[in-house]
Amino acid sequence: MLTSEAHAPIRAPPAPRSIEAPRMLMPDASLVAARRRRSLIAVLLCNVLEWFDFAVYGMLAVYLARAFFPGDSAHVGLLATLAVFGVSFVMRPLGGLLLGGIGDGRGRKPALLVAAGLMAASTFAIGLIPAHERIGMLAPVLLLAARLAQGFSAGGEWGVANAFLLESAPLGRRGFATSFMAATVALGSGLASALTAALVGFLPAAAMESWGWRVPFLLGGVLGLVALWLRTGLDETPVYRGEAGTAVSAGEVLRRVHRPMLTVFGLTMHWTVCFYVFLIYLPLFTQKQGGLSPSEANWANTLSTIAIMLLVPLVGHLSDRHGRRPFLMASCVLILLLTLPALWSIANIQGFALTAAIELLLGASIALYSGAAPAVLVELFAARDRSRWSSVAYALAAAVFGGFAPFIAVWLTGALGSPLAPALYVIAASATSLVTIWHMPETAHAPVA
Template identity: 30%
Template sequence: MTNPSAASPTDNTTWRRVLWAAMLGNVVEWYDNALYGILAVVMSRTFFPDGDATVALISTYLGLILSYAIRPVGGTLMGRVADFKGHKYVLTLTIMLMSVGTVGIGLLPSYAAIGVVAPVLLALCRLIQGLGASAEYTIATNFLLEHGPQRKRNLLSGVSVGSTSLGPLLASGLAYTLIVTLPASSFDSWGWRALFLLAAPLSLVTVYIRRRTTEAPAFQQVLEEAKRHQVKQTPFKEAVSKHWRDMLRSIGLGAGQRVGSFMIQSYFVTALVQNGFGEDKALLAAILTYLVGPPAAIWGGRIADRHGGKKLLVTGYAVFVVATVPTFLAIESGSLLFAIIGVVSFTIINNVIGGPLTTAYVMSFPPHVRGTAAGLNYNLGTTLLGSTSPLLAAWLVGLTGTEVSFGFYMTAICLVSALVAAFALPKAIDEARVSGGRTPAAVGATSGATS
């Protein structure tokens, strides 16, 4: 048996395709996701009955949660398929499902046209989009890390994190352009729909590039050895039974950053609008956050590769603990300058820690269960803590009358993540395992397989 870690390196042409395939997939996923958050106020008016605006907005955010509720199941299923059939196959499937769900939203009739069927169809589209997105980020990053040099893993993870800001940047920029150029009635009737329909050409380009990529040599060997020796693979059973501690640590480690990401992508625009800054100024603030996101993530990845992911994560979360409440104070200060400084600073911190955090999500597990385990732990944390954050924020603000109430909640979450980073960090951060020092034969043996 040959050791998969000894496989030949990926050639430059294939490597460039893999890089673009991973980045464009992230762009499509987060374009879709950010668009729903950015347009939450407009969509609440379109797909829900007139009456209480807060109830309509909360109902819209429930649609956001719904698309994430399916992700732990979808991520596990997609990850299992990836462990059996390869990453390339799943990455083509995920992008197609995401585009169907997103384009479908752009074509849906309003509540005024079809009544209660409108929010039901909206929920269905969000479920389809969530199923596609469930394994997109972790498998695309896994694909990227397996092809790339080990010494630059956190940098590559930072590039992956940075590319997630490009989708929201595109969504915010296009939304802002239409809002300032179209009459309000036109934007409310059809302008927002055009933004969802643009997901189609983005997805087609991504599918084309992904179909021209190949599996990493190391992972291809694992698949071939399992097939040759008729190994019975049980990635979900092994992930849950043997790697549950690593999954729990990864969820705790990422909790603060997951909440922060949803604040940036799905709530800050709404908060700024509701605090009197107007949709155009709120979108300008959002565009600034997406502009600073990629360089912050890449810089954080470089620092982690040079000085260690643990140091960066502990420091980053410590800053988050101190800075979160002031961020929400700035949003309701009435000063646009203070609000922008608060939101942009918040975004920089959130993206700087993203590189080593992503490395932990993916590389904490051996290759033969990585798709399943990484998809499960990432999606559980994202669903339970991240996707519920905008809804919780809207509820707390309605209950207390102040944005700061949610700031205290997030501070507590970041404190938990800081403690995990300091005392229970998965070893993959600074000592990533490519194959766990195991050959494909050993992989089969540890999964309880017989040949």
């Protein structure tokens, strides 16, 4: 025994136990929760700004037309302003391709930082561009340049931010987590409606036309800088950190992504057309055809966006339990049934209470889609493709069908001589998306990798 003990390896005595050791090995739970809250706010705030900018542009289109496209015909000026709104969507697929590529190749965080910086700068620019009467044709050119930069940023923002939320979500809560992307759409639009209604209601007409329309864009620029600062503290998602990138041919990538891209394209048609017709164009429609004042039109729109904002997380939560497809299909069917009667009632019966009730009903129908769709758009792709190709497919559909929706609505009304003509565009988009949903797989319970 003495010999064996003499030759036994010498071992250090065990370290004394301490109740403080776990705190040294594990981060404080409150700090982790605080970082998660900051990450969530950082991702969502810029999306609020994106939709605030796009909504406020449409709602202030009449003032923008007078500032940048003055002329003998107010109708032509309005069409030119809405055309700039639509042309900016041409940049969205390019933004999705490049910024989404950064998100898949270098990480979600770098792409989110670039998107926030571009959005803040271009929003400030719109608020600062001198009017046509001061710098002539340079004014609309600068407006177009700022809108193109916004479109580029927005094209990458959606897919990267949506992928970040999906990959950071707890198990079984992906629909709930990503639904906040759609909730921020409603929040941004609602803020735009409320601010526009307040400005129009409190400022004299001359002040609104001279400088009042610039206020929302300047405030939006400040919001963008705050979002950029918050995003500097983001942590990369665990799913992306665990993704091992391997070089593959372009043909292999296309074979891998073409089917989910077509599905996302078809899904987005209903969503983007409904959003831009009912939340951007409808305030103009209710003024021209429904007899509402600008303030009443924007307040009615604000109520609709509040309903969407409140319902979307609930629908996202329910879609985690019951699947995405039932809610997507219900939204399409409701819009198919409601659109024509809704526009007819606004134009022929009129009145603020009726219009607000109709917009609330349309908003609830959109919420059924908006709560479930964000998760589907990224669940269809693998992690190595998720940011880029979901962004490109979504942006292409938004550019083709959504960006020009207000322009098409105004053009159809004039071409067909009927205020109900825009309903045909909405019905066609909803029917196409319904067919797409019927043939797509359920993604709610499939693993994310």
